[in-house]
Structure formats: structure tokens, C-alpha cells
Amino acid sequence: MGLRQEKLFQFSAGLLATADARGHFHDLNPAWERTLGWSLDELRSKPFIEFVHPDDREATLTEAAGLFQGRTVARFDNRYRCKDGSYRWLGWAAGVDMDGAPEQRLIYATAIDVTSDRERAEELARVTELATVYEKLFRVSVGLLVTLDANGYFRHANPAWEQTLGWSPEEMTARPFIEFVHPDDREATVAEATALFQGRTTIRFDNRYACKDGSYKWLAWTAHMDASEDPSRRLVYGTAHDVTSYKEVLGQLERTLARLRDSMQAMSTPLIPITDRIVVMPLIGQMDSERIAQVMSVALDGVQATQVQTVILDVTGLKEIDTRVASALVDTARALQLLGARTILTGLRPAVAQTLVGLGLDLGGILTKSTLQSAISFALQGGQSPAQLRPL
Incomplete structure (x- = not known):
């Protein structure tokens, strides 16, 4: 070997070697020690196949046998063990x-x-495989998947949009997304999107989206933005599902509950007719501000609608009558009197009578009876003048 060749051999960054048919290295340049950590004598001390990864040995021996049959190798990769126990991939050319x-x-x-x-190629293969999987999931997902850019356009939309709303993915990405949102929901939707681009990471909300046939469907959203991305390239990642049927059932339930509430309120302050001129309103339970207002409203509406002449307010079932309730009963009696009906108050307990007296209220126009039976009997017999009041 000439001096120049010797220097090239010594300083080459590539690993240079000769090996005999018995599988032992002969000539090795210093790059072997720099790459694998073994000294050149250690590499020559045993068959080179012992340094090869067990999974690569069969293929390596096959390639070596082929070389001695006259074939050349333009590129063959295998793994060699380093002195620290790790492995390095080597790419070979040999003859x-x-x-x-x-x-x-x-x-x-x-x-x-x-x-x-090799590591980059393996990582690329993993990423490519993962991208393929996600692309397939994106296409077959029954959920509505989108990405949204800062300009207000969907960047991506999966085929489920067409199945749900009738719009193709191309149509969904062709104009600002807010144009698909119901006008009544746009302000809240823009506020949620703005919050995401201003740093809020995840939101959950419902809004209505226009279908291609002109109807609307309720969508329940979960949306996320990765704040670590480059601001100029940030996207909101959103998923939604159709909750229209749930909203409809919920609406029906709310309407049913409202009717039930109205019925219960009516039952809590019923006007029970005794004759076409006499009604009884039994008051039961606890009175609060809403209930007091309801009592007056039911009584006044009932008198106006039926031209009743006598309303018997039976307070026997009330748990408590404080100054607020007592004052409200007096106000109700006065209002009924303005409509031409007299009020008979029955079921008063001594403590309640003391409350009424202590308030110093004007009780003119209110009759009192100790029991409901006596009040009804009194009313049926024609009663006394509305101006008379039984002494308390």
C-alpha cells in the first residue's frame, strides 16, 4: 500500500476492512474504533459475525457467501454491536x-x-403510518371533525358533515364558517372562537347549524387549540355531534314541566265553586311572595271571569300567617271588593287574629267565620252586609 493510500486508509471517516473466507477481519482502519468502541485487535480476535446483531446474522452470512461466488454488494445494511452494548446500523458496499x-x-x-x-426512516414510517390511520379515521368518523383558522374558515372538514347537514366538505370550507350558524347563535359562537384564539385551550358549547335543505340542527361542540403552535399557523381542532333529537326531547320535557307547574300552581290556589255566585279558595301549606301574588291573581281573574259575588278564603291549612301574608290577604279582599265581590275569611286562629289587629289594618269589607262550613252556610243564606265584620 502506497503512502497516500495508507493515509487515506488511516484518516477515512468511512469504515474500511478486508475479511477472509473464514470470516475474520484482516485490515481495519481507525474509524472502526471511533464508531464502535472496539480496538482493532479486539475486532480481529474473533469472527466478525459475532459482532453482528443476532437478527441480522443469517442475511450477513448469505451476503458474504455470495461475495466469494463473484457477486458484488452495492448496498447492504446490518447492525454491529458497540463495546457499550448498543448497536449501530452500518451500510455496506463490498466485493x-x-x-x-x-x-x-x-x-x-x-x-x-x-x-x-435508519432512525429517521423508521420515525418517518411511523409518522406516515399514523397519518394514514388518522386520515382513515377522519374519513370514516360519524362525528363532525373540523379545523378552523384565524380567518374564520374551516380548513378541513370530514365527510360526516355531508351525511349530517347535506354540505360537502368542499362547501363547508368555501365560505366563513359563521355563515352556517343560526343567526341567533352567531354572537355566542364568535365569542367562543375568539376565546380560543386568545389562549383559552378548550371549550364546550351548543349551537345550531344550517342544513342544505334550509332546516337547522343542534350540534354539541368540543373544541381545542394548541397554544404551543406557531401563532401564525394555529388552528382550532373541533369535534361535534348532532344533538337535535336530544334538544327536541328536552324541549318537550320542559314544556311538559311548565304545564305541570302551571297545573300544580292552579291546584295550590284553586277556586272551588259552591254555586254560580259563591267560590271557596282553600289556602294550604307555606306562603311566599310568589304564592301571595298568585292567590291575588287567581282570585281576581276568577271573579272577573265568572261574576262571582262571594269569595271564601279558607286559611285553615296555612302553616303560618305572618304580617306579610296577613297584609296580602287584606289587599286581596280590597281588590275583590273593587270588582263587586265580598270576601269571607275563615279558619283564623287566635294568634292570627292578634296579628291582624296588631297591624292596624283596615278590615272593612272582610267578613270572618270560624269554620268553612259556617262561612258557606252564611253565604248561601245571603249573609250580612259586606260592611259588617264579626268582632275578633
């Missing part, structure tokens, strides 16, 4: 000079460390 005597023939080989290339 055998078939002109020499068979027992003197050597493999002339050069290799480079391709570990980083």
Missing part, C-alpha cells in the same frame, strides 16, 4: 477480487454509519 487464488481471496469492504438515517 471480492476473483483473480487471486481461492485460498487468498479477501472481501474488500467499506461501510458508513447509517444509524441516524
Whole structure:
């Protein structure tokens, strides 16, 4: 080997080697030690196949046998064990000079460390596989999937949009997304989207989206933005599902509850007719501000609608009558009197009578009876003048 060749051999960054038919290295340049950590003598001390990864040995021996049969190798990769126990991928080019005597023939080989290339290729393969999986999930998902950019356009929309609303993904991405939102929901929707682009990471909300046939469907959204992304490239990632049927059932339930509430309120302050001129309103339970207002409203509306002449307010079932309730009963009696009806108050307990007296209220126009039976009997018999009041 000439001096120049010797220097190239010594300083080459590539791994240079010769090996005999028995599988032992002969000539090795210093790059081997720099790459694998083994000294050159350690590499020569045993068959080179012992340094090869067990999974790559069969293929390596096959390639070596082929070389001694006259084939050349333009590129063959295998893993060599480093002195620290790790492995490095080596990319090989090799050949055998078939002109020499068979027992003197050597493999002339050069290799480079391709570990980083292999790792990048494996990572790329994993990413590509993952991207393929996500693309398929994106296409087959029954959920509505989108990405939204800062300009207010959907960047991506999956086929489920067409199945749900009738719009193709191309139509969904062709104009500002807010144009698909019900006009009554746009202000709240823009506020939610703005909050995401201003740093809020996740939101959940419902809004209505226009279908291609002109109807609307309720969508329940979960949306997320990765704040770590480059601000100029940030996207909102959103998923939604159709909750129209749920909203309809909920609306029906709310309407049913409202009717039930109205019925219960009517039952809590009923006007029970005794004759076409006499009604009884039994008051039961606890009175609060809403209930007091309801008592007056039911009594006044009932008198006006039926031209009743006598309203018997039976307070026997009230748990408590404080000054507020007592004052409200007096106000109700006065209002009924203005409509031409007299009020008979029955079921008063002594403590309640004291409350009424202590308030100093004007009780003119209110009759009192100790029991409901006596009040009804009194009313049926024609009663006394509305101006008379039984002494308390």
C-alpha cells in the first residue's frame, strides 16, 4: 500500500476492512474504533459475525457467501454491536477480487454509519403510518371533525358533515364558517372562537347549524387549540355531534314541566265553586311572595271571569300567617271588593287574629267565620252586609 493510500486508509471517516473466507477481519482502519468502541485487535480476535446483531446474522452470512461466488454488494445494511452494548446500523458496499487464488481471496469492504438515517426512516414510517390511520379515521368518523383558522374558515372538514347537514366538505370550507350558524347563535359562537384564539385551550358549547335543505340542527361542540403552535399557523381542532333529537326531547320535557307547574300552581290556589255566585279558595301549606301574588291573581281573574259575588278564603291549612301574608290577604279582599265581590275569611286562629289587629289594618269589607262550613252556610243564606265584620 502506497503512502497516500495508507493515509487515506488511516484518516477515512468511512469504515474500511478486508475479511477472509473464514470470516475474520484482516485490515481495519481507525474509524472502526471511533464508531464502535472496539480496538482493532479486539475486532480481529474473533469472527466478525459475532459482532453482528443476532437478527441480522443469517442475511450477513448469505451476503458474504455470495461475495466469494463473484457477486458484488452495492448496498447492504446490518447492525454491529458497540463495546457499550448498543448497536449501530452500518451500510455496506463490498466485493471480492476473483483473480487471486481461492485460498487468498479477501472481501474488500467499506461501510458508513447509517444509524441516524435508519432512525429517521423508521420515525418517518411511523409518522406516515399514523397519518394514514388518522386520515382513515377522519374519513370514516360519524362525528363532525373540523379545523378552523384565524380567518374564520374551516380548513378541513370530514365527510360526516355531508351525511349530517347535506354540505360537502368542499362547501363547508368555501365560505366563513359563521355563515352556517343560526343567526341567533352567531354572537355566542364568535365569542367562543375568539376565546380560543386568545389562549383559552378548550371549550364546550351548543349551537345550531344550517342544513342544505334550509332546516337547522343542534350540534354539541368540543373544541381545542394548541397554544404551543406557531401563532401564525394555529388552528382550532373541533369535534361535534348532532344533538337535535336530544334538544327536541328536552324541549318537550320542559314544556311538559311548565304545564305541570302551571297545573300544580292552579291546584295550590284553586277556586272551588259552591254555586254560580259563591267560590271557596282553600289556602294550604307555606306562603311566599310568589304564592301571595298568585292567590291575588287567581282570585281576581276568577271573579272577573265568572261574576262571582262571594269569595271564601279558607286559611285553615296555612302553616303560618305572618304580617306579610296577613297584609296580602287584606289587599286581596280590597281588590275583590273593587270588582263587586265580598270576601269571607275563615279558619283564623287566635294568634292570627292578634296579628291582624296588631297591624292596624283596615278590615272593612272582610267578613270572618270560624269554620268553612259556617262561612258557606252564611253565604248561601245571603249573609250580612259586606260592611259588617264579626268582632275578633
